[in-house]
Amino acid sequence: MLGNFSYRNATTLYFGDDSLKYLNEELPKYGKNVLLIYGGGSVKKNGIYDAVIEILKSNGKNIIEDAGVMPNPTVEKLREGVKLAKENQVDLLLALGGGSCCDYAKAVSVSVCCDEDPWEKYFIRFEEPTCEIVPVGCILTMAGTGSEMNAGSVITNHETHQKIGHVFGEAVMPKFSILNPKFTMSLPKRQMVAGIYDIFNHICEQYFSGEDDNTSDYIAEALMKSVIHSSLIAIENPEDYEARSNIMWTATWALNTLISRGKRTDWMVHMLGQSAGGFTDATHGMTLAAVSLPYYRFIMPYGLPKFKRFATEVWGIQADGKSDEEVAMAGLSAMEDWMKKIGVAMSLSELGATEDMIEGIADGTFILEGGYKVLTRDEVVKILRESL
Template sequence: MLGNFSYCNPTKLHFGPEALDALAGELAHYGKRVQLIYGGGSIKKNGIYDQVVSILKAAGKEIFEDPGVMPNPTTEKLYEGCKIARENNVDLLLAVGGGSCCDYAKGVSVSAWCDEDPWEKYYVRMEEPANRLIPVGCVLTMVGTGSEMNGGSVITNHATKQKIGHVFGEEVFPKFSILNPKYTYTLPKYQMVAGIYDIMNHITEQYFSGEDDCTSDYLMEGLMRSLLHSSRIAVKDPENYEARSNLMWIATWALNTLVAQGKDTDWMVHMIGQSVGAYTDATHGMTLSAVSLPYYRYVMPYGLHQFKKFAVNVWGVRPEGKTDEAIAQEGLAAMEDWMKEMGLVLHLAELGVTEDMLDGIAKGSFIMEGGYKVLTHQEIVDILRQSL
């Protein structure tokens, strides 16, 4: 492994069917005033809301509700959450939901006591917080983002047509996260498979970088093989606990910073996909699936050794008698077959993207330098056009 790194992950995880039993003990570490963050109300239908509120009340907490977090949290919603947090001087932000709720909670954590516009400070200028932070805890109901064990917070600004993620330091990581795989059973199939691809792309964004023999690559290959196995089971049998528990655990380890150690990391698919999301509000995982294959086929010649490894070690491509390029292409073809099997979106037009949006989407895509090819604006436009 090349380079130097320091590693720390401060989030405490509680995993399994009885994981919520740990919430009361975690609440004891924080003050009385809790901002309860959740989305569109599904947690009220499936009973999770009542369970969490009961635990909060039994712990003597005062609850300040912050519902309505959308799949792509907006600046307007962020400001609303900050107002709730400030006016009630909350001691803990408890996010109950998927990655968007967790991302939003971290955004409120750094922004509530910020003395300037948090969008400009944190998402445009990418500065780090020096103000008071509010602790975050998560009760996860959807897998994909890994937000339950990292410092990432993605916010959408519709006025500027930007969707930007800021990966904050360990002080912003959730203090604890509760992961019960059974909470994911009622998720609609479209959202489930979008989350599955988000997991896959988190891994490939880190995998497709570097040229050395890196232990992180071996870890990622194992995670990807496990993901392929469990995803096929979960799509056919959504209440298969073993498959859903594996998916939840893979999602966490795909983006809790462990496998990034010793890697440059790419993230160009995410930059393009997030810009697509800013224009369409489409489901995050589907924006990634729509642009991935054209992007990877474009950069494959520049990282051929790694794409060959990907084909052989993840997809089981037999290399005998084949050129490295043929092996790599066969691996991406196998990936495409799996994506079709999952029911993933493979064309941007399905998400409402039109030709006239391409230049703007390309302009909104941050250029990353950790992958095998640093793209120009025109190359991004060309990849988007291939994705239509």
């Protein structure tokens, strides 16, 4: 394990098919005014909204609704939510939905009591909150982002074609999150699959970085195998509770910082995918899928021992009689086969990206230094072209 580190996670989780009842235990801890944040209305069709409203009312809460949070929350929507929260002096932000609602709630939470523009302060200058933070709670209806147990928030600016994430400190993490796997079963298949790949790539971003033999990587391999196994069951039977519950639990542990302890982390797939998302507004998990294989094939020679280990430990590739390069490539081929089987996007062109966007996407890609190879801009362009 590299270096010295600390680990603490401040979010309380309630998991299972009866977990919503624990909202009754959390609500008394907060004031009267609750901003209920949700998306396009699916929670009203499946009955989850009504169940939450009933619990809020039974706890004497004043409910202010903030509907219409889109899959890639925009800076305009963020400013709208901040205004609504300020006007109603909210005491709790309750996100009912997927990772986008959770991300959005966290961005609102750090902005309500601050007079500065949230986009400039948090997503351009990457400053930390300097004012009071309104607490956030999450009721999850989609598994994928891990936003229910971390301090990350991603906001999109369509005007500038930027999609930028900010990982805040512990104070911004949800105070509690309710995870009922049954709430995810009404998702369209494409959204479920996008979430599954998002989970898998979160693990990869922390796995393909550093060559030390550490406990974090052993945990990561187990999580990856769990996602692969359960995904194949869930695409055949989306209502298989065991598979959906395993996917939901894995999503949380994939990005609550546990498996990043004691090692470097990469995150270049996210930088490439998020920049592409700023131009296409495509689903996050799908943009990650589109750029993953070109990126990993490019950096494989620089991290060959880990890619060989990935092939043998995660995909069961037999190494006998093969060179390290052949084993590693076989692992990525197995990953490609699985991606096609579950139905993720395999190219950026599928998501609306075109050749004339490549330079702009490259300009919007943050270059990080935690992986095996620090990319040059020309290498970013090359990877993006291979992703089309």
